[in-house]
Amino acid sequence: MSQPDLVLLHPPSVYDFRQKTIMYGPISDLIPSSPIFEMYPLGFLTMTNYLEARGFKVRVVNLALRMMNDRRFDVPAFLAKLKPKAYGIDLHWLPHAHGSLEVAKLIKQIDPQVPVIFGGLSASYYHRELIEYPQVDYVLRGDSVEPPLHQLLVCLREGRSLESVPNLTWKSEGVVRANDLSFVPQSLDYVDLQPQQMIKMVLRYRDLQSVLPFNGWWQNPITAIFNVKGCAHQCVTCGSSRKASKQLCGRRVPAFRSPQNLVKNIAEIGRTSRGPIFLVGDLQEVGPDYVRQVLEGLERLALKNEIIFEVFGMPPSGYLQAIDRAVKNWSLELSPETHDEALRRIQDERVFYTNEELEAVIQQALSLRCHRLDLFFMIGLSGQTRASVLATIDYCEFLFKNSDRRLSCFISPRGPFLDPGSNIFEDPERYGYRLLAHSLEEHRQLLLQPSWTQILNYETIWMSREELVEVTYAAAEILNGLKLQYRRISPAHGQEVASRIIRARALEDRLRGVDRHQQIAFAELRGEIHEYSVSTVCDKRELFWPRQRLNFRLLGILRVVLEYLLESLQQKAARWRRKQKGE
Ligand code: B12
Ligand code: SF4
Structure with a gap:
C-alpha cells in the first residue's frame, strides 16, 4: 500500500x-x-x-x-x-x-x-x-x-x-x-469537492470506515456543498460573520463559486449518490443573475436527489417559485432563532424579518412542492429569558396549527461554546454575556468537566448556565409533546424522546455538583451518560430525509472503480518503463 x-x-x-x-x-x-x-x-x-x-x-x-x-x-x-x-x-x-x-x-x-x-x-x-x-x-x-x-x-x-x-x-x-495572511482567494473555482476522490481513497487504502463523514452516514448519505466563503452579514453569534472573517481569514468580502462550478459539483455528487444535497449558503446573496444561472443548471440536470436550500433573510416571492420550477425535490431551512422580533433584530439588523413575513414565506413554500420545511430556534440569545424560550415554543404550536406535516420546528442550546471572533465572544458584556473561558487552554480544560452545565463557556445576564440547561430540557419536553399532538413524529419516537429527556435531566442534576476528581464515582454510569447525550431535544432521525431503497448509484460507483483501476495500471506501467530505462 x-x-x-x-x-x-x-x-x-x-x-x-x-x-x-x-x-x-x-x-x-x-x-x-x-x-x-x-x-x-x-x-x-x-x-x-x-x-x-x-x-x-x-x-x-x-x-x-x-x-x-x-x-x-x-x-x-x-x-x-x-x-x-x-x-x-x-x-x-x-x-x-x-x-x-x-x-x-x-x-x-x-x-x-x-x-x-x-x-x-x-x-x-x-x-x-x-x-x-x-x-x-x-x-x-x-x-x-x-x-x-x-x-x-x-x-x-x-x-x-x-x-x-x-x-x-x-x-x-x-x-x-x-507569515502574512496573503492567500485570500476572491473566487472559489480553483477547488471543488469531487466525491469520487473519496471512493478512490477507499480503494487505495482499503479502508472504508475512515472516510465516512459521520456515524450513520451510510444509512443517511446526506452531502453538503458550499457556494461561499465568508459572509456579508454580521449575526452577532457567528464566528464566520463579516468582521470575524476579516479578523481570522483576512477576508473583506465573501467569495463565491461560479454557477457552472457549483452545478458541476452537484452533478458529480448525483452520479454516485441518491441522498439529499444540502446547499450551504444563500444563493440570493450573489444576486438574481447568479440565482437564475444556478437554477437553470439544476433544471437541466433534472436530478432526483433532494436539494435543501437555506435562506438568510426572507426571500422575495419569485425565488421559491423559481426553485419549484427548476428542482423536483426540494426542502427549505429557515433559522428565525426566536419568535421575539426584538431579539431577532439584535442578531443582525440586515437579515431581520418580521413574523408576518416569515409566515407568508412558510405559506408560500407549503403551497409549492417543498417537501419539507425545517425551522431552527435557539436558546442562549442576547436578551432571552426563560419565559421568552417558552413563548417560542408557543409560537411553534401556532405554526404547527397553521401548516401541515411538512413543517417541523427544532430548538437547541447554543453550545458548547460561543464562536471565537463573533461579536458576543469579542464584546460579551455589550450583549449581556459573561464569557467563562477565553484562551484555547481554558476551553481545553472546560471540555473535561463532568456535565454540559459546566462545559458551556458562557452564561447571560438573563440566564445562568443552570437555567440555560433547565430551560433546554423544559422546552424540548413541551416541543416533543406538540410534535406528537400535531403528528410531526410517530408516537413511538415521541415517547422515546420523552423518556430520554426525563433520564437526561435526572443525570444532569446528579452530575451538576460533582467536580472533575469525583467523576470516577460515576464510572458505572458511563454508558448511560453517553447514551443520554444524544437524541434528547429531538430524535436524531427527525433530521434525516426518508431513505431510498438504494442510497447509492451503483453504475456511477462502478465507473469510478474502473477509472481507479485504469489509473493504477497506468502508474504501474510508467514505473515499469522507468525501471527498464534504469531511471
Ligand atoms: C456547513 C457548516 C456546518 C455543517 C458541517 C459541514 C462540514 N462538514 O464542514 C454542519 C451543519 C453539520 C455544521 C456543524 C457544526 N458547526 Co458549522 N458551519 C458550517 C458553515 C455554515 C460553513 C462551513 C463550510 O462550508 N466551509 C467550507 C469548506 C470547504 O471549508 P472548511 O471546511 O472550512 O475548510 C477550509 C478551512 O477551514 C481550512 N481547514 C479546515 N480544517 C483544516 C485542517 C487542516 C489540517 C488545514 C491545514 C486546514 C483546514 O482549510 C480548508 C480548505 O480551505 C460555517 C459558517 C461559515 N459560513 O463558514 C459554520 C461554522 C464553521 N460552524 C460552527 C460550529 C460551532 C458548528 C458546530 C460545533 C455547532 C454545534 N454545536 O452543533 C457543529 C460541529 C460539527 C461537527 N464537527 O461534528 C462555527 C465554528 C465556530 C468555531 N470556531 O468553533 C461556524 C463558523 C459558524 C456557526 N456557528 O455555525 N457546520
Ligand atoms: S449566521 Fe449570519 S453571519 Fe454567519 S454565515 Fe450565516 S448569515 Fe452569515
Missing part, C-alpha cells in the same frame, strides 16, 4: 471520551454528529482534491468515528502503521480543542520527526497560542488554504525556506513566525 504524503486526521472532541464520564448534553442533537463531533470539515475534501491533482497522495482518517464505532479501536497501534510524510489535524470547531492537541501529542510520541500541521477557523483564531504547544509544528490560517498547504508540503519535501508560504504560522529556532 502506498505511503501517503499527508494524512488528514479528524480528532474526537475529547480524546479519551471512551474512558471519561462526561454528560455532553444535547449540544449536537440538531446536527448529524454525536457530541464527539465526529464530522470532519468539508475542507478535507477540497484539500485532498487540490493535492491529489498535483501528485500528492492524501489519506483522510476520521479518527473520531473509528473510536466511536469500535470501543476497542487501538489508536496508537493504528497511527503507528500509517507512516505518512506529514499529518494535518483540524481545529476548525473549538469543541475539538482537547482531542486535536491530544492526538498531535500521540503522533509526536510515535514519530517525533513527522511534521504536524494544524488548520481551521479556531486554529486561525488561536494560532499564536497553538504554535506554542510542542506537538504543533505549523498552523495554516484562513478559510482557504489549499495552495498554501501545497506550497508547505513542497517546501518540506525539498528542504526549502518557509518564509514565502502564505498564511503560515511556524517556529524557527524557537522563535514564532507568522
Whole structure:
C-alpha cells in the first residue's frame, strides 16, 4: 500500500471520551454528529482534491468515528502503521480543542520527526497560542488554504525556506513566525469537492470506515456543498460573520463559486449518490443573475436527489417559485432563532424579518412542492429569558396549527461554546454575556468537566448556565409533546424522546455538583451518560430525509472503480518503463 504524503486526521472532541464520564448534553442533537463531533470539515475534501491533482497522495482518517464505532479501536497501534510524510489535524470547531492537541501529542510520541500541521477557523483564531504547544509544528490560517498547504508540503519535501508560504504560522529556532495572511482567494473555482476522490481513497487504502463523514452516514448519505466563503452579514453569534472573517481569514468580502462550478459539483455528487444535497449558503446573496444561472443548471440536470436550500433573510416571492420550477425535490431551512422580533433584530439588523413575513414565506413554500420545511430556534440569545424560550415554543404550536406535516420546528442550546471572533465572544458584556473561558487552554480544560452545565463557556445576564440547561430540557419536553399532538413524529419516537429527556435531566442534576476528581464515582454510569447525550431535544432521525431503497448509484460507483483501476495500471506501467530505462 502506498505511503501517503499527508494524512488528514479528524480528532474526537475529547480524546479519551471512551474512558471519561462526561454528560455532553444535547449540544449536537440538531446536527448529524454525536457530541464527539465526529464530522470532519468539508475542507478535507477540497484539500485532498487540490493535492491529489498535483501528485500528492492524501489519506483522510476520521479518527473520531473509528473510536466511536469500535470501543476497542487501538489508536496508537493504528497511527503507528500509517507512516505518512506529514499529518494535518483540524481545529476548525473549538469543541475539538482537547482531542486535536491530544492526538498531535500521540503522533509526536510515535514519530517525533513527522511534521504536524494544524488548520481551521479556531486554529486561525488561536494560532499564536497553538504554535506554542510542542506537538504543533505549523498552523495554516484562513478559510482557504489549499495552495498554501501545497506550497508547505513542497517546501518540506525539498528542504526549502518557509518564509514565502502564505498564511503560515511556524517556529524557527524557537522563535514564532507568522507569515502574512496573503492567500485570500476572491473566487472559489480553483477547488471543488469531487466525491469520487473519496471512493478512490477507499480503494487505495482499503479502508472504508475512515472516510465516512459521520456515524450513520451510510444509512443517511446526506452531502453538503458550499457556494461561499465568508459572509456579508454580521449575526452577532457567528464566528464566520463579516468582521470575524476579516479578523481570522483576512477576508473583506465573501467569495463565491461560479454557477457552472457549483452545478458541476452537484452533478458529480448525483452520479454516485441518491441522498439529499444540502446547499450551504444563500444563493440570493450573489444576486438574481447568479440565482437564475444556478437554477437553470439544476433544471437541466433534472436530478432526483433532494436539494435543501437555506435562506438568510426572507426571500422575495419569485425565488421559491423559481426553485419549484427548476428542482423536483426540494426542502427549505429557515433559522428565525426566536419568535421575539426584538431579539431577532439584535442578531443582525440586515437579515431581520418580521413574523408576518416569515409566515407568508412558510405559506408560500407549503403551497409549492417543498417537501419539507425545517425551522431552527435557539436558546442562549442576547436578551432571552426563560419565559421568552417558552413563548417560542408557543409560537411553534401556532405554526404547527397553521401548516401541515411538512413543517417541523427544532430548538437547541447554543453550545458548547460561543464562536471565537463573533461579536458576543469579542464584546460579551455589550450583549449581556459573561464569557467563562477565553484562551484555547481554558476551553481545553472546560471540555473535561463532568456535565454540559459546566462545559458551556458562557452564561447571560438573563440566564445562568443552570437555567440555560433547565430551560433546554423544559422546552424540548413541551416541543416533543406538540410534535406528537400535531403528528410531526410517530408516537413511538415521541415517547422515546420523552423518556430520554426525563433520564437526561435526572443525570444532569446528579452530575451538576460533582467536580472533575469525583467523576470516577460515576464510572458505572458511563454508558448511560453517553447514551443520554444524544437524541434528547429531538430524535436524531427527525433530521434525516426518508431513505431510498438504494442510497447509492451503483453504475456511477462502478465507473469510478474502473477509472481507479485504469489509473493504477497506468502508474504501474510508467514505473515499469522507468525501471527498464534504469531511471
Ligand atoms: C456547513 C457548516 C456546518 C455543517 C458541517 C459541514 C462540514 N462538514 O464542514 C454542519 C451543519 C453539520 C455544521 C456543524 C457544526 N458547526 Co458549522 N458551519 C458550517 C458553515 C455554515 C460553513 C462551513 C463550510 O462550508 N466551509 C467550507 C469548506 C470547504 O471549508 P472548511 O471546511 O472550512 O475548510 C477550509 C478551512 O477551514 C481550512 N481547514 C479546515 N480544517 C483544516 C485542517 C487542516 C489540517 C488545514 C491545514 C486546514 C483546514 O482549510 C480548508 C480548505 O480551505 C460555517 C459558517 C461559515 N459560513 O463558514 C459554520 C461554522 C464553521 N460552524 C460552527 C460550529 C460551532 C458548528 C458546530 C460545533 C455547532 C454545534 N454545536 O452543533 C457543529 C460541529 C460539527 C461537527 N464537527 O461534528 C462555527 C465554528 C465556530 C468555531 N470556531 O468553533 C461556524 C463558523 C459558524 C456557526 N456557528 O455555525 N457546520
Ligand atoms: S449566521 Fe449570519 S453571519 Fe454567519 S454565515 Fe450565516 S448569515 Fe452569515
